[in-house]
Amino acid sequence: MTDAIQPDLSRRVYSDPDTEVVLHVGFICTDDEKLLWSLRRDKPLLEEKAIAVPRQKFFTGVLREFATRRLKGEPAGLADQEELFERLIGTTLVDRLVLSYDSFMSAPGRVCRDGGIYVNAADKARELRNLFPDCDVEFMCAVRNPATFLPALYRRVGPVEDFETFLGRVDLRTLRWSDVIQRMREGVPDAPITVWANEDTPFVWNEVLRRAAGLDPGHAMTGRFEVAREIMTDAGRSAFDAYVARRPDMEEDHAMKVIELFLSKFAAPDEVEESLDLPGIPPEGIEVLTTLYEEDLDRIAAIPGVELIVP
Numbered sequence: 001m002t003d004a005i006q007p008d009l010s011r012r013v014y015s016d017p018d019t020e021v022v023l024h025v026g027f028i029c030t031d032d033e034k035l036l037w038s039l040r041r042d043k044p045l046l047e048e049k050a051i052a053v054p055r056q057k058f059f060t061g062v063l064r065e066f067a068t069r070r071l072k073g074e075p076a077g078l079a080d081q082e083e084l085f086e087r088l089i090g091t092t093l094v095d096r097l098v099l100s101y102d103s104f105m106s107a108p109g110r111v112c113r114d115g116g117i118y119v120n121a122a123d124k125a126r127e128l129r130n131l132f133p134d135c136d137v138e139f140m141c142a143v144r145n146p147a148t149f150l151p152a153l154y155r156r157v158g159p160v161e162d163f164e165t166f167l168g169r170v171d172l173r174t175l176r177w178s179d180v181i182q183r184m185r186e187g188v189p190d191a192p193i194t195v196w197a198n199e200d201t202p203f204v205w206n207e208v209l210r211r212a213a214g215l216d217p218g219h220a221m222t223g224r225f226e227v228a229r230e231i232m233t234d235a236g237r238s239a240f241d242a243y244v245a246r247r248p249d250m251e252e253d254h255a256m257k258v259i260e261l262f263l264s265k266f267a268a269p270d271e272v273e274e275s276l277d278l279p280g281i282p283p284e285g286i287e288v289l290t291t292l293y294e295e296d297l298d299r300i301a302a303i304p305g306v307e308l309i310v311p
Contacts, residue, residue: 011078014086016093017134022212025128026102027118027180028111029152030142030198036100038209038223045222050095051213054088060101062087067127075133084131096214104128108156112169118180122187129188137191139184140212143177143300144198145293147278147286164279172281172289178299185305195300196309202228202263203256203311211309218252228259236266256311 024035039046039053046053066076066084076084089097105124111117118124129137144152154166184193194211196204206224213221225244229237240262244250250258278286301308 015081020096021132021135021137022098024100024140025104028102038226041223052089052094053098073127075130115171121183125184125187139193142198147289193306204309232266
């Protein structure tokens with residue numbers, strides 16, 4: 001067996017094989033750029049730790065150009081890596097690069113096809129990983145109850161067709177997020193994947209942000225309460241802000257209990273009461289779909305190389 005060819009480090013100017021790359025791939029209708037903007041609230045810390053979190057407008061077009069038109073899924077050579085990093089972050093080398101975009105894996109209109117969701121997840125994950133073949137890459141994503149995900153996705157796609165026709169693209173009896181995550185693992189067997197349930201996001205947001213930034217366990221991120229605050233009433237948000245301002249060193253366990261308490265009292269109904277209306281599906285069918293989703297989270301947690309963040 002011949003030894004693997006090592007990259008010529010003397011020819012590198014903009015890229016660095018020691019840079020860790022985090023790809024937060026959504027999924028669609030779970031993020032709305034929250035991870036990006038929550039992380040960027042810690043700008044001084046990011047600069048101190050040499051962590052780059054570029055805005056989407058600075059990288060989505062570049063990655064699309066390289067992944068689909070230039071490389072066509074093949075691993076990037078050194079020249080391509082050099083150009084890619086230069087266009088992504090300029091001349092400053094970084095220890096960690098976090099790229100967050102909910103349509104990395106699919107355009108919204110192509111999520112549902114061939115009876116499932118994200119059926120090309122293996123190929124798409126491999127394309128993304130091959131942009132940075134000399135770097136350690138990890139993936140992050142949130143999954144969502146299909147009973148709320150599909151209506152939200154339909155609204156995101158727009159009224160191209162009626163909802164029942166749209167729903168006909170997938171087989172609800174076999175729709176499983178674990179299949180999507182398993183396909184991703186098959187596409188990128190060397191890249192760990194971190195997953196959480198969208199419904200748990202307010203309670204696990206600090207852990208999500210901390211892992212995205214690669215910081216030590218227990219580190220309190222500045223934006224750790226952003227998701228919870230967004231779904232509170234104005235009065236609740238004001239009371240919550242006053243409470244946490246008096247307790248800047250709140251431990252994570254305490255913080256989760258505080259979030260739970262405030263959301264139980266001050267959650268904004270229009271923010272937390274998600275639509276569970278699937279035309280043609282009776283209420284008991286939606287309950288079954290929800291139960292299957294909850295059971296599917298256990299399957300996700302059992303996939304080798306995957307870690308499920310739970311409250």
